Amino acid sequence: GENVEQHPSTLSVQEGDSAVIKCTYSDSASNYFPWYKQELGKRPQLIIDIRSNVGEKKDQRIAVTLNKTAKHFSLHITETQPEDSAVYFCAALADNQGGKLIFGQGTELSVKP
Amino acid sequence: KAGVTQTPRYLIKTRGQQVTLSCSPISGHRSVSWYQQTPGQGLQFLFEYFSETQRNKGNFPGRFSGRQFSNSRSEMNVSTLELGDSALYLCASKETTSSGGELFFGEGSRLTVL
Numbered sequence A: 001g002e003n004v005e006q007h008p009s010t011l012s013v014q015e016g017d018s019a020v021i022k023c024t025y026s027d028s029a030s031n032y033f034p035w036y037k038q039e040l041g042k043r044p045q046l047i048i049d050i051r052s053n054v055g056e057k058k059d060q061r062i063a064v065t066l067n068k069t070a071k072h073f074s075l076h077i078t079e080t081q082p083e084d085s086a087v088y089f090c091a092a093l094a095d096n097q098g099g100k101l102i103f104g105q106g107t108e109l110s111v112k113p
Numbered sequence B: 001k002a003g004v005t006q007t008p009r010y011l012i013k014t015r016g017q018q019v020t021l022s023c024s025p026i027s028g029h030r031s032v033s034w035y036q037q038t039p040g041q042g043l044q045f046l047f048e049y050f051s052e053t054q055r056n057k058g059n060f061p062g063r064f065s066g067r068q069f070s071n072s073r074s075e076m077n078v079s080t081l082e083l084g085d086s087a088l089y090l091c092a093s094k095e096t097t098s099s100g101g102e103l104f105f106g107e108g109s110r111l112t113v114l
Helices: none
Strands: A004-007 A010-014 A019-025 A030-038 A045-051 A056-059 A062-067 A072-077 A086-094 A107-112 B005-007 B010-013 B019-024 B031-038 B042-050 B053-057 B064-068 B074-078 B087-094 B109-113
Touching: A004 A086, A010 A019, A019 A030, A019 A086, A019 A107, A030 A062, A045 A056, A045 A062, A072 A086, A086 B042, B005 B087, B019 B087, B019 B109, B031 B074, B042 B064, B042 B074, B053 B064, B074 B087
Parallel strands: A010 A107, B010 B109
Antiparallel strands: A004 A019, A019 A072, A030 A045, A030 A086, A056 A062, A062 A072, A086 A107, B005 B019, B019 B074, B031 B042, B031 B087, B042 B053, B064 B074, B087 B109
């Protein structure tokens, strides 16, 4: 079955710096890769997603890149702000797997003012 | 629309007991998935229900079970509780069971097993 590895587990940056979180997946059938943000004590919420037919997607300060050949995808946050502090989860989903998202272990991002 | 609602929010049980958690999806959402969240293991998929049928299942023992009702509400049950079952149990819904699409999570049921 699918396995998703996420690095780093913790990341600390200064406000205004960029942050990059990387994930690798094992199942070549995976074709949907969302990123969820979970603030302390809150529910996970989707912040951006990408499908396998696209190499990059951007939404304001966040972007995701996908390398299908290498089976890895990354989240990039530019001009980080304290409110970006949260745990970020990457995930992968294969076709015909419905809601069976396989999540990475999470990255705790801390943005210091 | 109301979001995904989970009850109870907190509960404490002892080893050997059983527990039932409830999830009401967003109106119109027919797919309901359950995840176990622990500090060390992250979010782990338990199972997914669609139209009252279990569509996918994760790698959890048979003590973990679930069901879905005709109104799409779902319940999960854990029997013979173990200390390691202490976790936040998250329910998530989506409109269909097709690949992709946003999962909307509830706030979770935090289970503590003593």
